[in-house]
Amino acid sequence: MADIFDSYTTADAWDEMFERPGVVRPAYEAVFAALSPLDSLELRYRTDQMARAFTDRGVTYSYGGEERPFPLDLVPRLLDAVEWDRLSRGVRQRVLALEAFLADAYGRQRVFADGVVPYRLLYSSPHFHRAAHGIEPPNGVRVHVSGIDLVRDEEGRFRVLEDNVRVPSGVSYVIENRRVMTRTFPALFAEQPVRPVDEYPQRLLAALKACAPEGVTDPVVVVLTPGVANAAYFEHALLARLMGVQLVEGRDLVCSGNKVRMRTTRGETPVHVIYRRLDDDFLDPLHFRPDSLIGVPGIMSAAHAGNVTLANAVGNGIADDKLLYTYVPDLIRYYLAEEPLLPNVETIRPEEPGRLEEVLDQLDRLVLKPVDGAGGKGIVIGPRAERDALDRLAEEVKADPRGWIAQRPVALSTSPTLSRRGDGQDGLAPRHIDLRPFAVHDGSDVWLVPGGLTRVALGEGNLIVNSSQGGGSKDTWVLAPDAPPSRTTGERSTAVSEVSPRQFGPGGTSTPGGPAQEEAQQQ
Amino acid sequence: MxxxxxxxxxxxxxxxxxxxxxxxxxxxxxxxxxxxxxxxxxxxxxxxxxxxxxxxxxxxxxxxxxxxxxxxxxxxxxxxxxxxxPPTPLPTPLDRAEIAARSADSRLTEYLSATPRTTVSPDLAAQACAAADGLDAHQTAAALTDLVRERVSYTQGTTGVHSGAQDAWDQRAGVCQDFAHLTAALLRAAGIPTRYVSGYLHPSPDAELDRPVAGESHAWVEYWAGEWIGQDPTNGTRPGESHVIVARGREYGDVxxxxxxxxxxxxxxxxxxxxxxxxx
CATH class of the missing domain: 2.60.40.2250 (Immunoglobulin-like)
Incomplete structure (x- = not known):
């Protein structure tokens, strides 16, 4: 066994690369063979190269007030074709069930009348926007883009950790990671066919055009950003540029007579589809926060009148409430008459009769999550929490059982990751990872970018994958079954980015000890 | 008529x-x-x-x-x-237990929870429950309306458009919007689904025909006792032919x-x- 894999021991979790110490899983054989001859100095050198490329392109995040490159580990995360097929069918199923739920919740509300989901879940959700009632998406799509967070459990089984159907971010990492990996480490790609990810912007654009208001044959699409101060501004700018559409802020759009126009140097031009990376609350001061200066007054009315389509739809937050998450398997059975292909993590709802006591009795053995916590905020891992933290938690849960779910702790799977070892030398060590596949729904198909964003917790034993907690990411490969072996992955020949470096990264915070999920629900 | x-x-x-x-x-x-x-x-x-x-x-x-x-x-x-x-005769109300059962998991649930302007202190909610003890839905509406009317005097200028039920209770003063919010809050605390009604009230029902008289927009409530029953807490009456309904919601913010x-x-x-x- 080569130097860098020396003393690689698998932890009490599923390891992505090794079946057991010294035995490489088949999908990883080529990568293992390519990496093994390298020494740790070379790995470090290439990692630093990638970091410099990120700094140069502005793929950075703010860490203690300092702009740092988002750490990209050079050992890729692999999914073989069979596994990816299974996983993507599971994600597709889930997205379709959530679409059906949203259409129902903002329509006839059958799912509640039929007793599958309690009414109070809807009425008590701060994201149930009654102002969105009556807005009919032209092609029926509300979840144009979603990020379904998955983890692989101890048995190697993928489970859904949470759904993000509002403004999921992170796809720019997927694109940038692949770009820099192919430049820095072309040899790694030489031995096997890896499915490209650069199709994403065109798929997204096609889906956005497909949801244009009826009768518009050549729709104008824009990306609406909260502005340069937003943590994901780089992503907004990147997607607009790769799609070849305008990046606008609220002040660039003006509504009149229920139509939306964009101010340009050549006057005002019509806009038909808005890929908005702005939270509902800030979208239209007439309907939501009146103090929002980054929104567009009148935009809800224009959407209501059917003259503009907002993607994702307003009010989707009722579907990624973590309490609703617990009902998603039921929703799949109810709407699709199918069994869920991807299980949830086992979850208890403290708000149900009798379950609160059950949760309180074993707080030290459960993971408690606020139903509305973005960026992993407020998550407490019982087994790792101090006694007084658990006592405080017990009080909070007792005061608001609707506000929490309880899950069994899942040991996220591990992947070999370049780390500083105890002896001061660099080497590969197991680090916990998750996966956020991105799905684009165009009304006829739910398409997944092959792979998605793999986040890695860089500290030993750490389960937190947030960049704000020292997390990084990995290039995620889906191996193609049929493609020619020498084919390299998608690299777009685009001009050098004119985007200046700025804060970029999962803006979420998390409490120590949680497998915190960045959500970066913007603003 | x-x-x-x-x-x-x-x-x-x-x-x-x-x-x-x-x-x-x-x-x-x-x-x-x-x-x-x-x-x-x-x-x-x-x-x-x-x-x-x-x-x-x-x-x-x-x-x-x-x-x-x-x-x-x-x-x-x-x-x-x-x-x-004119108002129709009051129907026989469902028992309170039946109202609770039918509104526990149905669309009526929406009219049971507090909104920003219909949130009152736990003490006041408990007071409402105590006042409603043993009463049917109509008696409850009457008792809670009385509670509000005894406590709060109709006074313009003490509350604003953003004031809530608790503000009016604490200040002992308010306008029809506050009376409606407060009554809705107390009825909901007692487990009776209640909605806020925005509309108009003709100030003098016996006014001369064809002569314009000055009035104001008005607010009152409707509670659910098997069907929706109007109640005008500002005037202590049931809405009738002088009342004109424009909108119904959980509170002013909806309408x-x-x-x-x-x-x-x-x-x-x-x-x-x-x-x-x-x-x-």
């Missing part, structure tokens, strides 16, 4: 410096219901704007318009012609007669004038 009323609701806002790009929603069109028929309803806006109408989540007719040119004043004139009916945002310096307080004419 039906009444026929013409209502003219004028709102005028002046801006000390010109306002630009103004976006507005108006909820002033009365509903056609078994108890009232709208014969005519219109909204005039000055400066002129093109109007668009939709029905919102609560079933209210909403008129939307925007003004993109700068303007120094905005005036809205909503006129309607409505036939109203504001006019809301708007515009670019510019703060305007003057709106001048509102409501005029009623009995036609039959």
């Amino acid at each position: 039906a009444g026929r009323l013409r209502i003219r609701h004028e709102t005028r806002v002046g801006y000390p410096s010109p306002a630009g790009s103004s976006y507005n929603e108006v909820r002033m069109s009365p509903l056609t219901l078994p108890t009232q028929t709208v014969l005519d309803s219109r909204l005039d806006v000055a400066p002129a704007a093109s109007l668009w109408t939709y029905w919102d989540y609560w079933g209210t007719q909403v008129t939307v318009f925007d003004l993109t040119d700068s303007h120094t004043s905005l005036s809205l004139t909503a006129t309607s012609l409505v036939e109203t009916a 504001p007669p006019h809301k708007g945002v515009y670019r510019g310096a703060p305007g003057e307080l709106p001048q509102v004038r409501v005029e009623f004419t009995r036609l039959a």
Whole structure:
């Protein structure tokens, strides 16, 4: 066994690369063979190269007030074709069930009348926007883009950790990671066919055009950003540029007579589809926060009148409430008459009769999550929490059982990751990872970018994958079954980015000890 | 015996410096219901704007318009012609237990939870429950209305559009909006689904025919006792042929007669004038 894999021991979790110490899983054989001859100095050198490329392109995040490159580990995360097929069918199923739920919740509300989901879940959700009632998406799509967070459990089984159907971010990492990996480490790609990810912007654009208001044959699409101060501004700018559409802020759009126009140097031009990376609350001061200066007054009315389509739809937050998450398997059975292909993590709802006591009795053995916590905020891992933290938690849960779910702790799977070892030398060590596949729904198909964003917790034993907690990411490969072996992955020949470096990264915070999920629900 | 009323609701806002790009929603069109028929309803806006109408989540007719040119004043004139009916006899209410069972997991649930303006202290909620103990739904509505009317006096100027039920209770003063919020809060605390009603009340039911009299927009509540029953806590009466229903929601925030945002310096307080004419 080569130097860098020396003393690689698998932890009490599923390891992505090794079946057991010294035995490489088949999908990883080529990568293992390519990496093994390298020494740790070379790995470090290439990692630093990638970091410099990120700094140069502005793929950075703010860490203690300092702009740092988002750490990209050079050992890729692999999914073989069979596994990816299974996983993507599971994600597709889930997205379709959530679409059906949203259409129902903002329509006839059958799912509640039929007793599958309690009414109070809807009425008590701060994201149930009654102002969105009556807005009919032209092609029926509300979840144009979603990020379904998955983890692989101890048995190697993928489970859904949470759904993000509002403004999921992170796809720019997927694109940038692949770009820099192919430049820095072309040899790694030489031995096997890896499915490209650069199709994403065109798929997204096609889906956005497909949801244009009826009768518009050549729709104008824009990306609406909260502005340069937003943590994901780089992503907004990147997607607009790769799609070849305008990046606008609220002040660039003006509504009149229920139509939306964009101010340009050549006057005002019509806009038909808005890929908005702005939270509902800030979208239209007439309907939501009146103090929002980054929104567009009148935009809800224009959407209501059917003259503009907002993607994702307003009010989707009722579907990624973590309490609703617990009902998603039921929703799949109810709407699709199918069994869920991807299980949830086992979850208890403290708000149900009798379950609160059950949760309180074993707080030290459960993971408690606020139903509305973005960026992993407020998550407490019982087994790792101090006694007084658990006592405080017990009080909070007792005061608001609707506000929490309880899950069994899942040991996220591990992947070999370049780390500083105890002896001061660099080497590969197991680090916990998750996966956020991105799905684009165009009304006829739910398409997944092959792979998605793999986040890695860089500290030993750490389960937190947030960049704000020292997390990084990995290039995620889906191996193609049929493609020619020498084919390299998608690299777009685009001009050098004119985007200046700025804060970029999962803006979420998390409490120590949680497998915190960045959500970066913007603003 | 039906009444026929013409209502003219004028709102005028002046801006000390010109306002630009103004976006507005108006909820002033009365509903056609078994108890009232709208014969005519219109909204005039000055400066002129093109109007668009939709029905919102609560079933209210909403008129939307925007003004993109700068303007120094905005005036809205909503006129309607409505036939109203006297109150029907009170039906036998469902038992409180049956009401609780039917509203536990149904659309009625929405009218049981507190909203920003209908949130009261746990003490006050407990007081409402105690006052309702052993009473049927109608008696509960009457008892809680009395509780509100004993505590709160009708006084203009002590509360504002953003005030809530607890504010009015603490200040012992309020206007119809506060009476309605407070009564709704207490009825909900007692487990009876209650909605907030926005509308108009003719101030003098026996006014001379064809002569306009000044009045105001009004708010009251409806509680669910097997069906929705009106209750006017400000006046301690059941709504009848002098009441005209425009909108129903959980609270004022769901049914504001006019809301708007515009670019510019703060305007003057709106001048509102409501005029009623009995036609039959």
